[in-house]
Amino acid sequence: MTKQFEMMGLSAHLCERLEARGITEPTPIQTRAIPPAMEGRDVLGLAQTGTGKTAAFGLPLLSRLIEDRKHALPKTTRALILAPTRELVRQIAETLEHLAVGTPIKVLTIVGGVGFVPQERGLARGVDVLVATPGRLMDLIGRKALRLDLTHFLVLDEADQMMDLGFIHVLRQIANMLPKARQTMLFSATMPKQMEEISAAYLDRPVRVQVTPSGTTAAKVTQEVHFVAKSVKTDLLIEHLDTHRDELALVFGRTKHGMEKLSKHLEKVGFAVASIHGNKSQGQRDRALAAFRSGEVRVLVATDVAARGLDIPDVRYVYNYELPNVPEAYVHRIGRTARAGRDGKAIAYCAPEEMGELKDIEKILKTSLPIASGRPWTGAVADAAAAAVKAAARTAAQSRGAGRGPKPQGSGNGAGAAKPGAAKPAGAKPQAPRPVHPGLARPEGAKPNRRRGGGNGGGRARQA
Numbered sequence: 001m002t003k004q005f006e007m008m009g010l011s012a013h014l015c016e017r018l019e020a021r022g023i024t025e026p027t028p029i030q031t032r033a034i035p036p037a038m039e040g041r042d043v044l045g046l047a048q049t050g051t052g053k054t055a056a057f058g059l060p061l062l063s064r065l066i067e068d069r070k071h072a073l074p075k076t077t078r079a080l081i082l083a084p085t086r087e088l089v090r091q092i093a094e095t096l097e098h099l100a101v102g103t104p105i106k107v108l109t110i111v112g113g114v115g116f117v118p119q120e121r122g123l124a125r126g127v128d129v130l131v132a133t134p135g136r137l138m139d140l141i142g143r144k145a146l147r148l149d150l151t152h153f154l155v156l157d158e159a160d161q162m163m164d165l166g167f168i169h170v171l172r173q174i175a176n177m178l179p180k181a182r183q184t185m186l187f188s189a190t191m192p193k194q195m196e197e198i199s200a201a202y203l204d205r206p207v208r209v210q211v212t213p214s215g216t217t218a219a220k221v222t223q224e225v226h227f228v229a230k231s232v233k234t235d236l237l238i239e240h241l242d243t244h245r246d247e248l249a250l251v252f253g254r255t256k257h258g259m260e261k262l263s264k265h266l267e268k269v270g271f272a273v274a275s276i277h278g279n280k281s282q283g284q285r286d287r288a289l290a291a292f293r294s295g296e297v298r299v300l301v302a303t304d305v306a307a308r309g310l311d312i313p314d315v316r317y318v319y320n321y322e323l324p325n326v327p328e329a330y331v332h333r334i335g336r337t338a339r340a341g342r343d344g345k346a347i348a349y350c351a352p353e354e355m356g357e358l359k360d361i362e363k364i365l366k367t368s369l370p371i372a373s374g375r376p377w378t379g380a381v382a383d384a385a386a387a388a389v390k391a392a393a394r395t396a397a398q399s400r401g402a403g404r405g406p407k408p409q410g411s412g413n414g415a416g417a418a419k420p421g422a423a424k425p426a427g428a429k430p431q432a433p434r435p436v437h438p439g440l441a442r443p444e445g446a447k448p449n450r451r452r453g454g455g456n457g458g459g460r461a462r463q464a
Contacts, residue, residue, distance in 0.1 A: 004024075004025055004026055004031075005018055005026060005034075005059075008026075008034045008035050008038060009035070009038045009063070010034070010038070010059055010060070010063045011062075011063045011066050011067060013066065013102060013103060014059060014062060014063055014066070014099060017098070017099050017100075017101065017102070018059075018099075021098070023055075026052075027051050027052035027055075027056075028047070028051065028211040029045060029047040029051050029052055029053055029056045029209065029211050030052050030055055030056045030059070032209040032211060033045050033056040033057065033060075033185075033207075033209045034056060034059055034060050036207040036209075037056075037057065037060035037061070037183075037185060038060045038063065038064070040064075040183055041183070041205075041206070041207050042183060042184045042185065042186075042203040042204050042205065042206040042207070043057070043185040043186070043187075043206055043207050043209060044185075044186050044199055044203055044206040044207070044208045044209065045057070045185065045186070045187040045188075045209045045210075046187075046188060046189070046190075046191050046208075046209065046210040046211075047187075047189065047209075047210070047211045051211070053157070053187045053189075054091070054092055054095045054096075054157070055095065055099075056187065057081075057155050057157070057185045057187055058092070058095060058096050058099060059099070061079055061081075061129070061153055061155065061185075062096065062099055062100055062103075062105060062129075064153070065078060065079060065105055065128055065129070065153075066103055066105065071126070072106075072125075072126030072127055072128055072150075073126050073150060074124060074125055074126050075123055075124065075126065075144075075145060075146055075147055076126050076146070076147060076148075076149075076150045076151065077108075077123075077126065077127045077128070077129065077130035077146070077148070077150075077151055078127075078128050078129070078150070078151065078152065078153065079128065079129045079130070079151065079152075079153035079154075079155070080130050080132070080137075080148065080151050080153065080154050080155070080174075080178075081129065081130070081131045081132070081154075081155040081157060082132060082133070082134055082137070082154075082155070082156050082157065082162065082171070082174070083131065083132075083133065083157045083158055083162075084133065084134075084158050084161040084162045084167070084308065085133065085161075085305045085306075085308060086111040086112065086113060086133060086282060086285065086305075087276075087285065087289065087305065087306060087310055088157065088158060088308055088310075089109050089110075089111050089131050089132060089133055090109055090111070090286075091310065091311060092131050092157065093107050093108075093109045093131045096129060096131070104128075105128045105129065106127050106128045106129070107127070107128065107129045107130075107131065108122045108123070108127040108129070108130050108131070109130075109131050109132070110123075110130060110131070110132035110133070110136050110137055110140060111132065111133050111136055111282060112133060112135060112136045112139075112282070113281050113282030113283075113285070114282050114283075116139070116140070116143065116145075119136075119140060119145070120140065120143065120145040123140065123145050123146050124145075130146075134162065134167045134170045134171060134174065135167075135170065137174065138170055138173065138174070141177070147177070148174065148177040148178050149177065149178075149179060150179070151178050151179070151182070152179060152181070152182045152183065153182065153183050154175075154178060154182055154183070154184045154185070154202075155184075155185045155186075155187070156171070156184075156185070156186045156187070156202070157187050157188075158187070158188055158189070158308045158332075159186050159187070159188050159195060159198075159199070160188045160189075160190050160191065160192060160195045160328060161188075161304075161307075161308060161329075161332070163195060163198060168198065171202075172201075175201075175202060184202055184203050184204070184206075186199055186202060186203060186206075189308075189328075189331060189332060189335065190328035190331060190332075190364075191210075192328060220338040220342065220343045220344060221334055221335075221337060221338040221344045221345070221346050222343070222344070222345045222346070223334065223345075223346045223347075223348070223369050223370065224345075224346075224347055224348070224369060224370050224371070224372040225347075225348040225349075225350050225358065225369040225370070225371055225372065226347070226348070226349050226350065226371075226372050226373045226374055227350050227371070227373070227374030227375055227376060227377060228349050228350070228351065228373070228374055229351060229352070230351040230353075233321060233349050233351070234262065234265065236349065237251065237266075237319060237321060237349070238266070238269060238271075240317075240319070240347065241266070241271060241299060244316065244317065245271070245298060246298070247298065247314075247316040247317065248292065248295070248298055248299075248300075248312065248314050248315045248316055248317070249298065249299050249300075249315070249316065249317040249318070249319060250299075250300050250302065250306065250315055250317070250318045250319065250333075250336050250337070251299060251300070251301045251302070251319045251321050252302055252303070252304065252306075252307065252318065252319065252320055252321060252322070252324070252333045253301070253302075253303060253321045253322040254303065254304075254322045254324065254325070255303065256277040256278050256279045256303055257279075258322075259275055259277050259301050259302060259303055260275055260277065260279070260301075262301055262321065263275035263301040266299060266301065271298065271299050272296065272297040272298045272299065273297055273298075273299040273300070273301060274287075274288035274291055274292060274297045274299075274300055274301070275288065275300070275301045275302065276288050276289065276300065276301075276302040276303070276305060276306050277302060277303040277305060278303065278305060285305075288300065289310070292312065293312055293314075295314070304324060304329050304332075304333070306336070307324075307329055307332040307333045307336070308332045308335075310336055311339060312336070312339070313339045313342060315336050315337045315339070315344065316337060316342075316343075316344055316345065317337065317344070317345050317346075317347065318333055318334045318336055318337045318344065318345070318346045318347070319346075319347050319348075319349070320333060320334075320346070320347070320348040320349060321349055322349070322354070323348060323349075323350060323354045323357040323358060323361065324357065324361075325357065327357070327360040327361045327363065327364045328364065330348075330361045330364075330365075331364070331365075333346075334346035347372070348369060350377075351377075351385065352377040352381045352382045352384075352385035352386075353382065353385035353386045353388070353389045355376070355377050355382040355386075356382070356386060
């Protein structure tokens with residue numbers, strides 16, 4: 001029975017839908033967030049991934065919309081839910097659609113990577129719940145396909161990642177378009193200090209709901225770290241993946257180019273693999289996820305676009321092929337396993353230049369990761385490696401800046417342009433040599449390797 005949900009004041013129809021799906025008891029975050037949300041209070045919710053945050057805001061939102069019995073006017077939405085990635089938007093929408101079966105509630109998704117026309121058509125008659133990424137939402141507002149002055153419910157899901165992705169200015173614009181008399185709910189698995197400050201600008205006397213400390217990981221995730229040079233990460237990953245070819249594994253890295261290269265290499269050596277990153281179209285990303293869910297592919301290689309919101313209970317292993325720049329992202333990455341009460345394993349590979357990232361991760365976890373192999377890199381080695389990465393990034397940035405600079409004066413045919421090898425202007429400072437990772441100095445006369453990426457040449461992965 002769903003008596004606990006009924007006692008929270010949810011509509012009878014939603015309680016029936018929950019029972020039909022075998023959900024009879026609320027999770028801790030739902031127990032604490034739903035009652036104040038049903039009262040119309042603003043809610044600041046904090047809980048680890050996989051604990052039912054979507055239902056924590058979705059159930060009271062749907063219940064209040066059902067009871068209100070109003071209809072959205074053309075080019076308006078009664079409720080707006082914002083999420084940082086296309087995958088999370090689609091998962092939220094699917095959950096709400098399942099719960100709203102048998103009601104007049106209409107749910108629409110708005111994401112990039114697809115054409116504007118179908119989305120404009122969907123908005124033309126108005127919708128009850130709009131689930132969107134901030135960028136595409138602003139595009140459609142700019143095209144006069146949507147207005148927000150009649151939107152009285154706002155939900156920010158995984159709000160801290162939207163801050164990390166630079167959406168803060170866009171979110172401020174959106175908030176200014178909404179009525180002041182509205183209900184706002186903000187949910188996330190982590191709450192860094194900046195997020196605390198920003199939430200104060202969006203929420204009005206919110207009820208704070210925190211069922212786990214910020215940075216807490218799922219109890220059934222076993223974690224470990226391998227201290228390994230970048231150049232051998234790929235070989236170690238293949239060795240590990242080979243021990244469980246029949247189980248689903250997620251492999252996370254930093255860059256789109258690097259993860260695509262790694263995916264192709266894993267496929268070349270015989271793994272059933274797909275990839276998800278920002279260079280993939282929405283159709284490609286959807287097909288990759290569908291193949292991973294069905295078990296058609298067993299390894300999904302991804303950037304952090306897949307770190308939040310993906311609910312695939314059969315994922316047994318999560319590999320941090322490259323440690324994230326933002327320590328909270330580690331919590332979200334490994335939250336893709338040990339879902340729905342199952343066990344999972346999170347394996348991290350730490351190169352010398354990633355010691356800083358590892359320390360930041362252990363700081364928010366308030367514990368050290370168990371060491372599976374290798375030894376923590378010494379300060380001198382780690383500092384030299386980090387300096388080499390920073391120098392490479394500066395050189396790349398300078399090269400890109402030089403390429404975008406103004407054209408030199410001279411004749412129209414470019415006679416006045418400087419040629420490769422031309423003498424440097426008087427007084428020009430010589431370029432400082434790039435720091436070299438200990439033990440990786442090139443033989444005298446060897447040509448530099450200009451390949452970028454993170455495939456089987458793990459030592460060449462671009463850290464961005």
